[in-house]
Amino acid sequence: KNQVEQSPQSLIILEGKNCTLQCNYTVSPFSNLRWYKQDTGRGPVSLTIMTFSENTKSNGRYTATLDADTKQSSLHITASQLSDSASYICVVIYGNNRLAFGKGNQVVVIP
């Protein structure tokens, strides 16, 4: 079983609409959680980094939440744009700087 589960696996949304991506993890002890955006054919780019004490963090139209008690995080995209079409990867850093990656949420924004 993957240590970081993301859902939905893929999502198609209309331009201008909002969407929420989920990330559940099982690893511990928790250090921090990161969301990355990966455009097709490109390396991942960081959106947010969240530590244990942070519940919400925003980066423009992206808002990440973290519930370290339930080991859940979400990434909310507001007023989606065509350029938001990408894979969104949840990464959990735990233990002695170990990394656990989710498989990503594939988002397609259509006009």
Add this chain to the structure above:
Amino acid sequence: GAGVSQSPSNKVTEKGKDVELRCDPISGHTALYWYRQRLGQGLEFLIYFQGNSAPDKSGLPSDRFSAERTGESVSTLTIQRTQQEDSAVYLCASSLASGGYEQYFGPGTRLTVT
């Protein structure tokens, strides 16, 4: 400033051949990571260098895989006797240090083993 660069961007090789992939991290970054991303799959950790410490090789899938880094500069990932299942995008990332520091990714090298 310049980001992480990787070369070549694409590599096609025959099964059984050796390949060498290169990563140039951001200047001053002491930590360097290699990842593999198979088509439709998540990122898979391979190896991590932090300064002059012994590298964390726990993610290397077999002894055909090895990596080197000279000081805090260039790193090379070598795959010997390539197999078709080695086909993937190999991503390199660097950060100021390990732990909570941001990782900056390169564009990746797409390896195809025929």
